[in-house]
Amino acid sequence: MDIFIRSVAVLSRACGFVAGSLILISIFVVTHMVVQRYAFGQPTIWQTEFVIYALIASTLIGSPYVLLLRGHVNMDILPIYAGPRLRFALAMVASVGALGFCLLLFWFGAWYWHEAWSKDWHSDTLWRVPLWIPHLSLPVGMGILSLQYVADILSLVTGRTLPFGLPPKTGTDALVESFPAHVDTLT
Amino acid sequence: MSPLFMGLFVLLGTLLVMATGMPIAFSLGIVSVAALVAFEGPRSLEFMAETFLGGLDDFTLVSIPMFVLMGAAVASSRAGRDLYEALDRWLYRVPGGLVISNLGACALFAALTGSSPATCAAIGKMGIPEMRKRGYPDGIATGSIAAGGTLGILIPPSLTFILYGIATESSIGRLFLAGVVPGIMLTALFMAWTWFAVRRSGHQAYDPAFRWTWAEKFAALPKVLPFLAIIGAVMWALYGGVATPSEAAGVGALFCLLLAIVIYRMWRIQDLVAIFRDTTKESVMILMIIGTSILFAYMLTNLYLTQSLAEWIAALDVNRWVLLAAINAMLLVAGCFLPPAAIILMTTPILLPIITAADFDIIWFGVILTINMEVGLITPPVGLNLYVINGIAPDVPLSRILWGSLPYVMCMLLAILILCVFPGIATWLPDLLMGPA
Amino acid sequence: LTLKASHQWPSGTGDFRDEMIQIIAKELAAANVDLDVRVFPGSSLVKPREQWSALSKGQIDISLFPLDYAAGKHPQFSATLMPGLVKNHEHAIRLSKSPFMDDIKKIVEGEGIIVIADGWLAGGFASKKQCILNPEDAKGQVMRAAGPMFERMLAGAGASLASMPSSEIYTAMQTGVLDAANTSSESFSSYRLQEQVKCMTPPGDQALWFMYEPLLMSKRSFDRLEPKQREALMAAAKKAEDYGFKKAAEADASMVDLFQKAGVEIVHMTAAQADAWRALAKETSYKTFAAEVPNGQALIDKALAVE
Numbered sequence: 001m002d003i004f005i006r007s008v009a010v011l012s013r014a015c016g017f018v019a020g021s022l023i024l025i026s027i028f029v030v031t032h033m034v035v036q037r038y039a040f041g042q043p044t045i046w047q048t049e050f051v052i053y054a055l056i057a058s059t060l061i062g063s064p065y066v067l068l069l070r071g072h073v074n075m076d077i078l079p080i081y082a083g084p085r086l087r088f089a090l091a092m093v094a095s096v097g098a099l100g101f102c103l104l105l106f107w108f109g110a111w112y113w114h115e116a117w118s119k120d121w122h123s124d125t126l127w128r129v130p131l132w133i134p135h136l137s138l139p140v141g142m143g144i145l146s147l148q149y150v151a152d153i154l155s156l157v158t159g160r161t162l163p164f165g166l167p168p169k170t171g172t173d174a175l176v177e178s179f180p181a182h183v184d185t186l187t
Numbered sequence: 188m189s190p191l192f193m194g195l196f197v198l199l200g201t202l203l204v205m206a207t208g209m210p211i212a213f214s215l216g217i218v219s220v221a222a223l224v225a226f227e228g229p230r231s232l233e234f235m236a237e238t239f240l241g242g243l244d245d246f247t248l249v250s251i252p253m254f255v256l257m258g259a260a261v262a263s264s265r266a267g268r269d270l271y272e273a274l275d276r277w278l279y280r281v282p283g284g285l286v287i288s289n290l291g292a293c294a295l296f297a298a299l300t301g302s303s304p305a306t307c308a309a310i311g312k313m314g315i316p317e318m319r320k321r322g323y324p325d326g327i328a329t330g331s332i333a334a335g336g337t338l339g340i341l342i343p344p345s346l347t348f349i350l351y352g353i354a355t356e357s358s359i360g361r362l363f364l365a366g367v368v369p370g371i372m373l374t375a376l377f378m379a380w381t382w383f384a385v386r387r388s389g390h391q392a393y394d395p396a397f398r399w400t401w402a403e404k405f406a407a408l409p410k411v412l413p414f415l416a417i418i419g420a421v422m423w424a425l426y427g428g429v430a431t432p433s434e435a436a437g438v439g440a441l442f443c444l445l446l447a448i449v450i451y452r453m454w455r456i457q458d459l460v461a462i463f464r465d466t467t468k469e470s471v472m473i474l475m476i477i478g479t480s481i482l483f484a485y486m487l488t489n490l491y492l493t494q495s496l497a498e499w500i501a502a503l504d505v506n507r508w509v510l511l512a513a514i515n516a517m518l519l520v521a522g523c524f525l526p527p528a529a530i531i532l533m534t535t536p537i538l539l540p541i542i543t544a545a546d547f548d549i550i551w552f553g554v555i556l557t558i559n560m561e562v563g564l565i566t567p568p569v570g571l572n573l574y575v576i577n578g579i580a581p582d583v584p585l586s587r588i589l590w591g592s593l594p595y596v597m598c599m600l601l602a603i604l605i606l607c608v609f610p611g612i613a614t615w616l617p618d619l620l621m622g623p624a
Numbered sequence: 625l626t627l628k629a630s631h632q633w634p635s636g637t638g639d640f641r642d643e644m645i646q647i648i649a650k651e652l653a654a655a656n657v658d659l660d661v662r663v664f665p666g667s668s669l670v671k672p673r674e675q676w677s678a679l680s681k682g683q684i685d686i687s688l689f690p691l692d693y694a695a696g697k698h699p700q701f702s703a704t705l706m707p708g709l710v711k712n713h714e715h716a717i718r719l720s721k722s723p724f725m726d727d728i729k730k731i732v733e734g735e736g737i738i739v740i741a742d743g744w745l746a747g748g749f750a751s752k753k754q755c756i757l758n759p760e761d762a763k764g765q766v767m768r769a770a771g772p773m774f775e776r777m778l779a780g781a782g783a784s785l786a787s788m789p790s791s792e793i794y795t796a797m798q799t800g801v802l803d804a805a806n807t808s809s810e811s812f813s814s815y816r817l818q819e820q821v822k823c824m825t826p827p828g829d830q831a832l833w834f835m836y837e838p839l840l841m842s843k844r845s846f847d848r849l850e851p852k853q854r855e856a857l858m859a860a861a862k863k864a865e866d867y868g869f870k871k872a873a874e875a876d877a878s879m880v881d882l883f884q885k886a887g888v889e890i891v892h893m894t895a896a897q898a899d900a901w902r903a904l905a906k907e908t909s910y911k912t913f914a915a916e917v918p919n920g921q922a923l924i925d926k927a928l929a930v931e
């Protein structure tokens with residue numbers, strides 16, 4: 001089980017790398033577009049669309065990584081004030097519910113991708129990108145996100161991690177102690 | 188089932204699901220799916236992937252990761268410290284000068300980043316320890332930064348305005364401009380309160396005999412220039428007709444990244460990885476909420492809930508200012524529990540028809556909404572700026588931060604009142620530069 | 625039974641495409657055949673470009689949008705927003721009933737959608753820099769074109785292209801991002817572009833820009849209706865179609881009027897100038913279309929054959 005949880009974490013980190021790279025590439029493409037259009041007065045054809053698709057992919061593929069970092073913001077006031085048993089139950093309901101949604105989006109995303117691929121859909125612009133390429137990010141991102149949720153649920157059930165990553169206290173103590181956890185990347 | 192009853196059902200369901208601690212993005216998703224299946228049948232899910240992807244397929248959204256990166260790059264550098272130091276050397280003789288310098292630095296920094304926590308972190312990291320060292324009370328030191336940081340979403344660029352602009356299909360450039368004067372006004376209110384409070388307490392940060400020389404004063408200025416240059420460049424790009432907000436954000440992000448690498452020497456791979464990790468984390472979080480909030484809005488519209496609610500409120504025939512007060516109260520409560528992005532994306536589809544029917548200006552309401560969201564950033568339990576302050580000064584109790592920021596919250600409520608009486612404060616600049624709406 | 629109608633235009637401001645759908649709703653209510661139409665205006669339910677898919681999957685029942693929006697899924701639809709194929713509104717009516725349009729409608733039906741009323745919109749060019757009459761006039765101007773086939777033709781003329789929805793043209797021109805734009809007469813008026821441009825080339829008798837914008841219905845929903853309901857629906861659709869044709873022609877005239885009053889110079893293309901554009905289109909848009917679309921050349925030929 002450790003192997004599964006750890007490999008999913010590695011996969012999610014790889015996704016984070018892809019997501020960050022796509023943002024970096026998008027910055028260069030936007031700048032390239034601005035320079036090409038306004039400095040040289042040349043038409044720009046593919047840049048706008050490329051950047052949109054890249055950032056959608058960055059969002060979907062980056063999602064499992066952000067889940068790993070507990071970066072998907074939630075309303076955690078009830079879990080913070082809940083006792084250990086209720087907190088565990090809440091964590092289970094929250095994770096299983098979210099997993100359910102991610103699986104649905106994965107399923108319909110895969111179906112939509114297949115439609116784009118089998119019917120040879122293109123974007124309705126000058127660039128005419130085959131849509132199966134950008135649409136692929138939906139099933140891939142949601143598939144890995146579902147895997148990360150399964151790994152999270154397994155770690156929770158087996159006691160490898162505490163519910164919501166909160167310290168084993170309740171109430172105001174937990175609130176105060178959990179603050180730095182929310183800002184680890186900002187400070 | 189009547190639409191209003193259905194709406195109540197959906198509202199309770201959403202609150203219940205969110206209360207479990209499920210991430211907001213997936214809560215909105217699962218509630219949308221459940222309501223669609225229950226009231227429209229399972230076939231309505233066939234359109235789920237298109238709705239989700241179609242919602243994200245928008246060049247305006249490109250500005251979000253770009254502005255987030257601008258903030259992350261500058262916040263991780265020493266830039267905030269330089270800015271604050273320069274201001275301090277010029278303002279140190281004013282009562283509360285150090286606090287006022289920090290507020291000024293917050294306002295300037297806000298013109299570079301679209302997010303409030305980034306503003307708070309960048310200025311607070313240097314400002315809070317310095318103010319405490321010079322003997323300012325902990326409450327003022329932390330409260331002023333918590334509040335000053337919120338200027339990040341009022342003074343353009345602003346993620347809040349971008350999201351509101353997308354949700355209401357109004358011009359983001361116009362919204363940005365509308366935030367400028369209210370932002371300066373709110374900064375002035377913050378400073379006025381600080382001047383008054385510190386003068387009353389008789390606190391002096393410097394020895395009365397101490398003087399910064401003119402040479403020292405001018406020596407601090409060149410360090411601020413790159414900042415002002417980027418702010419100027421982005422503003423010029425936005426309003427000088429060079430680029431759209433997304434394009435300006437992209438170029439601005441590249442500039443800020445270069446500023447951090449070249450001037451602040453953050454070229455080690457760890458530094459860059461940290462910048463991109465922060466950016467990915469925040470932008471993915473926001474964009475996922477956008478994606479599922481579009482499913483949520485689709486569900487609300489499809490079940491005719493937003494339209495019914497708007498019709499119902501119109502039929503109540505209440506005074507429009509009572510209505511506005513009620514909306515503000517509701518948003519303030521929501522602000523206690525939810526971050527601005529989630530509130531705007533969830534409530535705008537519902538509020539827009541009501542606001543339009545009551546004949547309020549959409550751009551003006553965007554400014555009111557944003558100041559309201561600023562309050563939410565420093566109210567517990569979910570207050571992003573509180574988290575940041577707590578990270579910087581973990582030994583200051585939460586209650587003291589809250590008491591310290593309370594007067595600034597009052598300033599924000601006062602600003603909302605002033606804007607209600609004089610809407611022109613928000614609409615004058617966009618009307619002047621972009622023509623009447 | 626309640627039918628969901630979705631469109632992307634503002635409601636209640638006199639946009640005739642909104643009114644066409646409102647006519648359907650009113651006529652069906654009056655016909656008393658137990659058919660309700662619930663209108664979702666202004667893209668409030670489905671985004672403009674997703675309406676095709678929503679119709680085909682039966683998520684909405686009725687919609688009205690440029691068929692070219694679905695050109696990415698069926699490249700043949702680009703022929704309905706092709707430079708120089710339609711000369712004027714009467715010509716558009718004849719084209720709607722031609723073998724060319726039969727081919728297009730066959731593809732539409734293949735996706736589970738039916739056309740219940742035809743509609744065409746005309747449009748022109750406007751610039752804040754230089755009047756656009758000959759292809760050479762577009763050279764060096766930053767332009768926004770409505771439709772990829774027009775983008776191709778304008779790129780061939782040496783224009784620099786910027787893509788944006790018509791709602792952003794005003795700001796783009798004001799801030800200087802854009803010199804000139806090509807869009808429908810309806811959009812020129814409703815976005816008050818007379819405040820920005822110096823010179824306008826309206827459609828007139830030698831129009832280059834015509835766009836097919838039919839009233840569409842999901843076949844799944846249509847098949848569910850009883851014969852009496854279908855009859856009432858088709859009668860309402862006919863009314864909406866006639867109204868739409870009348871209004872589309874009026875839109876051109878009122879746009880010219882509006883722009884003239886605002887002091888904008890109005891210029892008309894001569895037959896020779898329009899031919900120069902068509903020759904350019906043949907080398908750019910038609911050529912690409914014929915090369916990339918199955919039976920593309922045949923479709924163009926059929927359209928050009930309509931007198």
Ligand code: NA
Binds near residue numbers: 298299
């Ligand atoms: Na800002």
Ligand code: NA
Binds near residue numbers: 523564568569570571
């Ligand atoms: Na709050």
